[in-house]
Amino acid sequence: MMFFSTRDSEKKMFKASEVIKQGLASDGGLFVPESIPSVSLEEIQELTKKSYPEIAADILSKFLSDYTYDELLEDAEKAYCQSSFPDGAAPLKKVTDNMYSLELWRGPTAAFKDMALQIMPRLLSRALVKTGETNTALILVATSGDTGKAALEGHKDVDKVKIMVFYPVDGVSKVQKLQMVTQTGSNVNVCAIEGNFDDAQTGVKKIFSDTEAKAKLLENSYILSSANSINWGRLAPQIVYYFHAYCELLKSNEIALGEKVNVCVPTGNFGNIFAAYLAKQMGLPIDKLVCASNSNNILTDFIRTGIYDRNRDFHLTMSPSMDILISSNLERLLYFIAGTEETAEYMRQLNTKGCYKINAKTKAVIDENFAGYFADEAETADTLRKFYEEYGYLADTHTSVALNCADKYIAETNDNKKMIVASTASPYKFAADVYKSLTGKEASDGTAALDELSALTNTEISYPLKDLDKRKVNFDKVIVKEDMLNEVYKFM
Numbered sequence: 001m002m003f004f005s006t007r008d009s010e011k012k013m014f015k016a017s018e019v020i021k022q023g024l025a026s027d028g029g030l031f032v033p034e035s036i037p038s039v040s041l042e043e044i045q046e047l048t049k050k051s052y053p054e055i056a057a058d059i060l061s062k063f064l065s066d067y068t069y070d071e072l073l074e075d076a077e078k079a080y081c082q083s084s085f086p087d088g089a090a091p092l093k094k095v096t097d098n099m100y101s102l103e104l105w106r107g108p109t110a111a112f113k114d115m116a117l118q119i120m121p122r123l124l125s126r127a128l129v130k131t132g133e134t135n136t137a138l139i140l141v142a143t144s145g146d147t148g149k150a151a152l153e154g155h156k157d158v159d160k161v162k163i164m165v166f167y168p169v170d171g172v173s174k175v176q177k178l179q180m181v182t183q184t185g186s187n188v189n190v191c192a193i194e195g196n197f198d199d200a201q202t203g204v205k206k207i208f209s210d211t212e213a214k215a216k217l218l219e220n221s222y223i224l225s226s227a228n229s230i231n232w233g234r235l236a237p238q239i240v241y242y243f244h245a246y247c248e249l250l251k252s253n254e255i256a257l258g259e260k261v262n263v264c265v266p267t268g269n270f271g272n273i274f275a276a277y278l279a280k281q282m283g284l285p286i287d288k289l290v291c292a293s294n295s296n297n298i299l300t301d302f303i304r305t306g307i308y309d310r311n312r313d314f315h316l317t318m319s320p321s322m323d324i325l326i327s328s329n330l331e332r333l334l335y336f337i338a339g340t341e342e343t344a345e346y347m348r349q350l351n352t353k354g355c356y357k358i359n360a361k362t363k364a365v366i367d368e369n370f371a372g373y374f375a376d377e378a379e380t381a382d383t384l385r386k387f388y389e390e391y392g393y394l395a396d397t398h399t400s401v402a403l404n405c406a407d408k409y410i411a412e413t414n415d416n417k418k419m420i421v422a423s424t425a426s427p428y429k430f431a432a433d434v435y436k437s438l439t440g441k442e443a444s445d446g447t448a449a450l451d452e453l454s455a456l457t458n459t460e461i462s463y464p465l466k467d468l469d470k471r472k473v474n475f476d477k478v479i480v481k482e483d484m485l486n487e488v489y490k491f492m
């Protein structure tokens with residue numbers, strides 16, 4: 001399996017290891033596989049007999065063909081081991097008669113990013129060897145909160161790798177911030193940016209396309225790499241849990257083999273839901289993909305109207321990991337539906353006008369696969385309380401957005417297929433807003449909110465978030481976005 005850039009009409013081919021090492025293509029496009037491998041129903045039936053790491057090795061080996069099956073299995077076993085995921089890698093919880101919560105946040109940072117970032121650094125480490133790389137890989141990450149911590153945790157003390165994380169100073173929760181600034185490890189750095197997530201992401205993308213900066217880094221024996229969801233090494237492991245979830249439904253006789261299910265995913269950068277789309281293209285019986293947004297509902301509008309327009313207000317919400325106006329992975333979806341030229345044209349318009357309208361043919365494919373809904377702040381809070389009171393299910397704010405959108409989809413369409421809702425964070429990661437949604441009252445500041453939520457709901461604080469306030473703060477720098485490159489130089 002070879003890969004090329006979404007924007008390269010000549011289709012210059014790269015191996016998977018090369019793609020994981022580079023992260024972003026040099027023309028600014030995203031790497032995509034030359035084809036989408038297929039998985040038969042018989043194979044899905046076989047997967048039900050396998051462990052999570054075995055399913056991961058099976059699915060990943062279809063894309064990462066220059067890794068051996070044994071390499072992938074070894075990495076997956078380490079990534080999804082008992083000590084990192086004490087409750088299993090991605091448990092599926094039945095919430096209502098036909099709704100299931102796929103809990104992707106049982107890992108070491110209590111958010112779904114762990115599902116990819118516990119394995120990707122291992123894949124990167126191998127990629128450096130496979131490509132004969134002698135320089136150190138410098139990972140630059142822009143984060144709206146959860147990626148940063150998960151990337152730090154996944155890459156810390158990994159050989160031949162350094163990692164630097166930029167986060168918007170007022171765009172992450174207190175808990176997220178504490179998780180990042182208390183990070184340990186000899187090869188890590190964390191820096192706050194005055195601005196929002198898009199500023200941070202644009203800044204990182206700029207460094208990636210800065211040839212002068214890259215030359216200077218190379219002189220000092222560094223190459224740039226990325227851990228954002230634009231890296232294929234992040235995306236591929238996210239396909240795995242949709243197969244796993246389907247197998248869980250089969251094993252518990254909730255569905256029959258081949259029966260179609262729907263999936264609802266709370267999305268910002270369009271990474272997680274794009275992975276679900278790929279699973280569907282590979283042959284997993286998924287019917288509709290419900291794209292769930294918060295008040296930054298640019299994707300809802302896009303799916304409904306075919307117009308992507310980022311000229312709009314940016315809202316800070318209680319689901320900050322979805323506060324995004326540029327959904328990078330959408331470029332991959334457009335590529336698979338519309339091809340290189342059409343996609344390049346949309347991206348050009350996005351760059352120049354901040355807006356594009358897809359043609360009718362492309363829109364029809366989107367309509368067939370996707371439904372778009374959003375939940376505003378009041379709806380997110382109400383849904384969180386409703387699911388707790390009526391079904392005893394405690395969700396975080398991002399998951400609540402998805403539960404609300406799943407509810408709306410079912411009410412509007414009467415489509416009663418089983419619905420898998422991706423649950424993307426522990427309620428404790430956003431404890432203050434969860435507490436307020438449940439009680440209508442403000443929780444105490446900082447980590448006290450975690451104890452209050454625990455007392456209120458009689459549930460345990462997620463293991464990675466216990467005693468956060470007792471850890472030492474190692475990073476307190478705040479810079480303007482123009483200084484990002486300088487900070488990178490200082491770190492190297």
Ligand SMILES: *Cc1c(COP(=O)(O)O)cnc(C)c1O
Nearest residue numbers: 146268269270271272321424425
């Ligand atoms: C990152 C994140 C999302 C959005 O993920 P995408 O990659 O944008 O699909 C949703 N919820 C949580 C908790 C996250 O951390």
